[in-house]
Amino acid sequence: MKYSTILSSLLLVPALAAALQAGEIKVSYPRENQPLPLVSRTFIFGTVSPATAPFFINGERVRPHTNGGFIAYLPVNPGEFSFNCELREGATGYATTFLARKVRIGPAAQNGAETPRPALELVSPSSDLELSQGDYLNVHAAGEPGREVSFSLGSVVEDEKMVEIPAGSGRYYGSYRVREGDRGRGLKLTARFGGVLRHSGRSSREVKVDILDKFTLVEISTDSVNLRSAEDGGYVLFLSSGVKLASDGRAGGMRRVWLTPSEHAWVEESKVSAVGRGAAPRxxxxxxxxxxxxxxxxxxxxxxxxxxxxxxxxxxxxxxxxxxxxxxxxxxxxxxxxxxxxxxxxxxxxxxxxxxxxxxxxxxxxxxxxxxxxxxxxxxGPPAMSLKWPKPLEGLKVALDPGHSRFYKCRDNARVPMKDFTYDAMPEGCWLDGAVGPMATFEVDVNLALADKLRARLSQLGAAVYMTRSGEENVELTDRPRLAVENGGDVFISLHNNAIADGEDPFGSPRGFSVYHYHPHSFSLARSVHRSFLSGIKLPDEGLRFGDYHVARMTQMPSILIEHAHMIMPEQEELLNTPAFQEKLAGAVAAGLLDFAGAPPQPTAKAAPGKKREKR
The missing domain is CATH 2.60.40.3500 (Immunoglobulin-like)
Structure with missing residues (x-):
């Protein structure tokens, strides 16, 4: 090769390097330094450009959707963890690009020297209790393994033996059933070693126990309160301010409510106020x-x-x-x-x-x-609807609820408008209201776009439509059913798009649409809308479901919640951003509502009169 040719080639190298464009990697979730639960695998999603370049996260190949959106489900380790993203140079004319997204898996490590652990400490109960005859006091203590341990409760229980389970674990358990004649207020619960080491246990707070001989009478102090079947059970009673209750137990911030000798419920202690002690109201x-x-x-x-x-x-x-x-x-x-x-x-x-x-x-x-x-x-009873085309839903008022609001939710119930901070610059202690997709599409915006299209469809069909929100305003979850009732709604439809919990496998089952109801009188509406989605929406069916959601629990009208698609799946996010697909979703909901209302099929247009076609 001639010297001039070699020199020309060498001179081209810097020019070629300069010609390579930088690729782009954006991670929508998780956010930088976001704390995640203690899981062995979790998902990460975002977008890359170009979509055709080889893309890897922590060495594993990830294949983006055609628009560059990606989602991956990867192993993680406890503590500080990094998703190392690499968009490699290929035959695309782009240079290799790197991005590290740092997160924390599991609880944060404690700073400074570890606090010395006492030889024995109470684990549970961790808060004050109220007990009645027949209740069990269950005590859990932790300390040096292989010891004799007992607990005491004031003058009622003295040195009740505890059992180490499993042996050598240092975890000790004991229980005592409250007997007839046991009495006491403010009884101090303690645990200690037996034998020579009689060291009292210590807990993060002093635990005191009241043994009741009468009910604690409480009154609901907020506008609306739901009582549960157990401390962590489902809702069974829906009551209003001023209702009086007889409580015969208290634990973990919850009060047990005595209803009948065989029926109890639980209510949050913060939702009631004590008004005395005595017999149950009559x-x-x-x-x-x-x-x-x-x-x-x-x-x-x-x-x-x-x-x-x-x-x-x-x-x-x-x-x-x-x-x-x-x-x-x-x-x-x-x-x-x-x-x-x-x-x-x-x-x-x-x-x-x-x-x-x-x-x-x-x-x-x-x-x-x-x-x-x-x-x-x-x-x-059912509202009087015309059920005649072209306005079959005339006489029906539909309350549409575009889920979530364009406000970040923050600690202490604070709200911050999204317009004041970008998603990446969200204030500390705040989180997004609703889901986000790989292309940084916000669920709150898609829900509103769907509601606008559905409102137009239903209006054409003769329905009067009320929307719980129409733009940037903040509407609290608890206000949405109330607004629907106050504005004379006959049907309530809450519009959402789905996501999944941290650690869940996005590819573990088909992801698509689902329709939820709660009360029996809402089931027919949910079934009609779900059937319409089955026939008209080509996404996986996640089923017609019972769902214990606040907006679905309202009793005043048939109420449903729709998850149209999964925001976090790149191909579905792309569809949700398409006006044509939004119209298709709105059409499916409208068709389901027509079926529920009992509207007849839309008559077909008659052909205009004309000459008979001549035979050939």
Whole structure:
């Protein structure tokens, strides 16, 4: 090769290097230095450019979607951890690009010297307790293995032996069942070694126990409170301010509520205020008066105290159970123009009165709440819809709920507008309201876009549409059902798009759409919408589901929550950003609502008259 040729080639090397463009890697989730739970694997997603360049994270090949969006499910280690992303130079004209996304897996390490651990400490209970006869006091202590350990409770229990399980673990367990005649307030719980080492246990706070001989009487102090079947159980009662409850136990920030000898519930202690000690409240029923209210019925049940109640809708019956109540109703006054309630029958249970409203027609929704004259039971019948094209939904008011708000949620219930900080610069102690996708698409924005398109469709069909939010405003979750009721909604539809929990495998099962309901009178709407998605949306079906969501628990109207797609899956995020697919989703929801309403099929347009076609 000639010298001039070699020199020309050498001179081209810097120019070629300069010609290589830098690729781009953006990680949407997790955020920099984000704490994640203690898991062995988790997902990371974002976008790369160019999408065709070889892409690796921690040495594992990741294949982006055609638009550059990617999601990967990778092994992680406890503590400070780094996802090392590498977009390699290929035949694309791009230089190799690197990005390290640092996170923390599991609890943060303690700074400074480790606090010396006492020889013996109480693990649980970790907070003050109230117990009644028959309750078990369960004690867990930790300390030096292989010792004799016992616990004491004031003057009631002295040196009750504990058992090390498993042997040599240093974990000691003991229990005591409260007996008849046990009494005491502020009893101190302690644990100690036996034998020569009689070292008292220490806990992060002093634990005291009250053994009750009377109920603690409490009153609901907030507008709306849900009682659970257990400390971590599902919701069973939905009550309002002023309802009186008899509590016979307390643990972990929850109060146990005595309803009948065989029935208990649990309520957050912060939602009630103590009003004294004594016997459970007692009341009786008086007259019941029914009155037609439009397509529905209203019943005023006379009671003389605000006692807890449960409501159950099954078939053609709405069952109302009034606790602490004796049945003493001498009159049931019917309204001859009432076409919804056919009959009211009653029975006395052990510590409760049961009222059964037998329905002559379909129940569309209901509301039970105390008023100035007693317990008001409002039952709603189906609204009068035209069911005639081109406006089959005329007469129906639909409340659309675009899920989430464009505000970051922060500690101490603070809210910060998203417009004030980019997602990457979110203030410390704040988090996103809703999901984000690989291309940094925010669920809150997609939900609103879907709601706008669905509103247009439903309006064309004759429905009146109310939206819980229409833009940048902050609407709290608890306000959404209330706004729907206050604005006269007949149907409530909450619009969302899905994500999964940290550590869950995004490829472990098909990801697509799902439809949720809670109360029986919402099931038909959920089923109709789900069937419409099955026939019209070509995404995996994650099923028609019962879902214990706040917005689905409202009783006043059929209420459903729709997860249209999965934001975190790149190909579905791309679809959700497409106006045509948004229109398809809106069409599927509208078709499901038409089916639920019982609208006839849309008549086909008749062909314009013309000449007969000549035979050839």
């Amino acid at each position: 009341t009786k029923t008086g007259s019941i008066r029914l009155k037609a209210q439009g397509a529905g019925s209203s019943a005023l049940v006379t009671v003389y105290e605000k006692v807890p109640y449960s409501v159950e809708h099954e078939g053609d019956t709405l069952r109302l159970k009034l606790y602490y109540t004796r049945l003493h109703t001498n009159w049931v006054v019917y309204d001859s123009s009432d076409t919804l309630v056919g009959k009211v029958d009653m029975r006395q249970g052990a510590g409760y009165a049961e009222l059964n409203f037998r329905l002559a027609r379909e129940l569309w929704g209901y509301n039970v709440a105390y008023g100035p004259r007693g317990l008001q039971v409002d039952l709603k």
